[in-house]
Every structure is written in C-alpha cells, then in structure tokens.
Amino acid sequence: MLNNSSTADADLDSVFQALADPTRRAILVRLCEGPASVSELARPFAMSLPGIVQHLQVLEGSGLVRTEKIGRVRSCSIEPATVRFAEGWLGARRTAAERRLDRLESFLDSDDPPTNSTRSTS
C-alpha cells in the first residue's frame, strides 16, 4: 500500500543512487563540457580503468549517461532529460513544502487575517 508509482520509483532509485557518488558526479560534470571516451574520463582519477567503467555502467543504467561504441572507443555523453527528471522530482517536493510554509507564514503574520474559522473569538 502506498507504492503505486513503481516504475518511476525504480528510476528515481537508480538515478539518485548514481548521483550519490562523488566520482560519478565528477564524471557527469566533465560530460557537461561534451562527450568523452572512457579513458579520457578515467584520466583525472586515481582509479583503475575497470573501476571507472563500473561507475559508467551505473550512470548508464540510471539513464544519466548514454554511450556508444565506435571502433574501439566508447563515447559517453550526458542525458539532460534524466537530469531534468530528478530535478523535477525535487522541485515538486520543494514547491509543495514551501507552499505549505508560505500559507503558514501568511496565516501567522495576519495583517489581513483570512477568516479565522478555527480560532475561538472569545
């Protein structure tokens, strides 16, 4: 009960999971500048190539990165739509939370008290 949005939920799982690692985020930051090969992505890190490849698999599995192999080099690029997907989820939550806080605030300020139906006018 409560878990009806199962597909989008699994997607959010894998996207946020992918984002929860500094190496993977650094790879994403790099890919914002444009596509790159695997070894090009690996170069800045003190990590074995297979390690980087595993991170790339996580990123690709989440949909944050798309890759295509041409000849012997695999070209990796960022997928803005997936970034927007996660961003959108956060935006929706933040908006909902802030909207509630705004209502509360304007109720407490009350220069123009909006029909005090719940307070006793003793």
Place this chain on the structure above:
Amino acid sequence: MLNNSSTADADLDSVFQALADPTRRAILVRLCEGPASVSELARPFAMSLPGIVQHLQVLEGSGLVRTEKIGRVRSCSIEPATVRFAEGWLGARRTAAERRLDRLESFLDSDDPPTNSTRSTS
C-alpha cells in the same frame, strides 16, 4: 586532484544517498504535507519502527529532515533548503549540458552562421 569542493561534495553524497531509497522518498513526500511524529510516519509502511527510525536518521543526517523531540514524541519536518541545494546542483549541470547542446544545434542549423572562424573559407 580534482576534489577541491570536499564539504559540499560530502553533503551531496549524503543528500543523494538519502534520496536513493523509496521509503525515504515516501517519508519526504509525506512531510511535504506538514510535520509528523515518528509513529505517524511509520504507519503506512510494512516495516518495523526501528527500521523507519533508521531511515529518519539517514534523512536527518543529510539535512533533508529536521527533528525535535518534545516530551515523548519526536516531531519531524522537511528542510526545503536542502532539497533546493540538491535541486540546484542538478539544475546547474542540466543548464551547462543544454547550453552546450543549444550552441551545437544553432551551429548545425546555421541559417545565420555565427562568424565561421573555425571553418576554412576555401
């Protein structure tokens, strides 16, 4: 090398890590409606109370949730600033990636080729 933004980096780690679990996201969604006690948060789930408490600790550790114990009940509320923090990081990446793609697109379309400085005008 490359890891200079260590504090914000650790924060992003824990925030995205916290978001990477469906139970924790469901708790966040609930908290958008307003503060709630621990057992109130636990009610919809088929999970032991300690399980939920552990999720709440992860959420609080990331800064996504703030809690305060009054008497014997702990009141939990969402922290919109932290949601905005994660949202902002994603927004910055998406913007950078999209800006690049837009430049590329308008270069390929080229009804009005923008000072072809890199192409040979043979």
Place this chain on the structure above:
DNA sequence: AGAATACTTAAGTACGTGCTTAACAATTCA
C-alpha cells in the same frame, strides 16, 4: 503507582557497493 505510549539501543543477518588485480578481446597503427 501501574499501565500504556512513543520511541531508543543493541546486535545480528543478508545483500549491495566500490574498489582491486589478472587475464582476455577487439581495433588500429607501423
């Protein structure tokens, strides 16, 4: 005081994650 409520702590277990090295495969270059 005694019982109910609302957590909290501790300990254990199964499974997931982030790395590593070693060995292999596929392309391209000389």
Place this chain on the structure above:
DNA sequence: TGAATTGTTAAGCACGTACTTAAGTATTCT
C-alpha cells in the same frame, strides 16, 4: 603481421546498507 591502444570480463575483498527481533528508557495517562 605484430605491437600498441582501448576497452571488457571475472573474481575477490572490505565495507556499507536495509532490514530484523529483543530488550530497554522516558513520558503521559488513569
């Protein structure tokens, strides 16, 4: 063709995560 480049696969290891049950503590109600 043989050598260098670029990536892939497999196996293993240390540590982290998501739960559980059992037993506690602190508050509040009667």
